[in-house]
Amino acid sequence: LLSIGLLGAVPAVARAQDFTDTRLTVTFGDDDVLSPTGEQVPLSPRPGFGDRPQYSLFFDNLNSRFSSRETLTHLVVYRKMAGFDPRLTTEAAIVVRLNLENVGLSDTGTYLRLAYRLWPESEEDGLSAVLFPFDSDRMRLGYLYALSFGGAEFVPRRTLMRAPGLKLQLDRGAGYYFVGFKAIPARVALDVELEGGGETEIETVRVSETQYSVLAGAGWDVAGERLRVEFGAGFFQQGVLDLTGYPRVPVYSMGGAARIAWRDGIALQESIDFALYRNDPNHPFVAFRPVAYEPGRFGWLLSAEANYIVQHLADIDRSNATTLEGMLAAAAQLRLQYGFWRGELTVLHRDLGYILKNRPSYFPFLSIPDEAIVNPELFVAMATDYHFARPRLTVGLGAGVQLPATFTTLLAIGDEEASATTVVRSEAASNILPFGTEAVPVVGARLHARLDLSEMLYTLAWLQYVHDGNLTGLVVDEVEGTRRFFRNPHAFGFGLSAAARF
Secondary structure (H helix, E strand, C coil): CCCCCCCCCCCCECCCCCCEEEEEEEEEEECCCCCCCCCCCCCCCCCEECCCHHHCCCCCCCCCCCCCCCCEEEEEEEEEEECCCCCEEEEEEEEEEEECCCCEEEECCCEEEEEEECCCCCCCCEEEEEEECCECCCCCECCCHHHCECCHHHCCCECCCCECEEEEEEEECCEEEEEEEEEEEEEEEEEEEEEECCEEEEEEEEEEEEEEEEEEEEEEEECCCCEEEEEEEEEEEEEECCCCCCCCCEEEEEEEEEEEEEEEECCCCCCHHHCCCCCECCECCECCCCCCCCCCCEEEEEEEEEEEEEEEEECCCCCCCEEEEEEEEEEEEEEEEECCEEEEEEEEEECHHHHCCCCCCCCCCECCCCCCEEECEEEEEEEEEEEECCCCEEEEEEEEEEECEEEEEEEEECCEEEEEEEEECCCCCEEECCCCCCCCCEEEEEEEEEEECCCCEEEEEEEEEEEECCCEEEEEECCCEEEEEECCCEEEEEEEEEEEEC
16 A cells, blocks of 8 residues: 555466566656756656656565566466376476666576475475575575565675575464575785785785575464464674774674564465565465455554664774674554545554664764764655446555654864754665754655556556655755755655556
């Protein structure tokens, strides 16, 4: 729901003759009709074709790595065959993502799979091994994709943009148990002793060294599959400290994730970005699961997830010392459905360090200063829609309020102290506020209407409004010098799109 219909829930069950996951979207619109081009950053040109990052609101697509407005395809060559041992099944798939907008071709989960049936009475139970020769990003810790961790990006300064890995899993009854392993090369600093002229010198060299990750977890369906309990934990090497005044010690993270979900009448859907692309008739791959509507039927799903990471970093407040810094992320979701009506409530919390976990930290590889004041990101979002069966029209509304994560220090300006606050939105996006000012809540809302034209193609129209009083710019004044200023906080946008999902 919180993707506000943009993802497109149309069926795409895998078949032998058309095993692809294709997303083709044509969008026309304007993310901000109130501001002329050049006034806001990122730039907001006049209405035109193409996707814009500003179309995404802070509560959109929490369970996907994509915005749902991409044009791309996943080309899959899949094969399944029985082994010479009757209890053994072998599978293999080459999975390639072709992104037409960025003209990119990449591996996105190529694998080999062996499944061994340990109990003759059960076809589903047994031991399986999945080997990822190129990219094991689909093997992560966490359950909501926005909170997950442990992918290739979790290793800074990596020399390969991929993460080979291995996953072993035991399925038995209502439970599963797994352990995973990754090996990712990254650039690290080494101090080497050089002898010459009777003296010994220390020289720093940087080499590619393998960084290891180990993951493990388990989960159970109980109470007639109405209750699911899951947890996982892992250890991740992230290189070596390469900072003057600190020892060459390993940088690493330890983390865990847990989720509990209670449901009746609504399926607990996992992110498609965690799933293996399998063209198995017994386990059909569904890329875009359709919403099942049943007049008079009431269903609900309540889930809660908490993830905690501890990172070993250089201690910014103590020379030649290191420290362990903890960070928390959590989310709770309530989904309701009655007949053709759906509603959803989401509450999400992320510590500042958790948002920056892949760098890692506010100052890369350094702990948060003791005197700094940090606030986590917290938002509450609600969404509702109603489906009109005969015209196949769905009308919905989503809205949320966000308290953004901030990093604040106190600076001496003359005889007075003033706060210097930075609003941190992601690892790559932040806003420095004018001295002495504080962050304010961000409000976003969207009204949308979606018309399904076939099982694969739909049209979508939306209006959205954002009030963000934390947008700033930098100006050089001949009298006052360089200073920060607040930009227009209002943004009103619209969009029209036609999308195919197959």
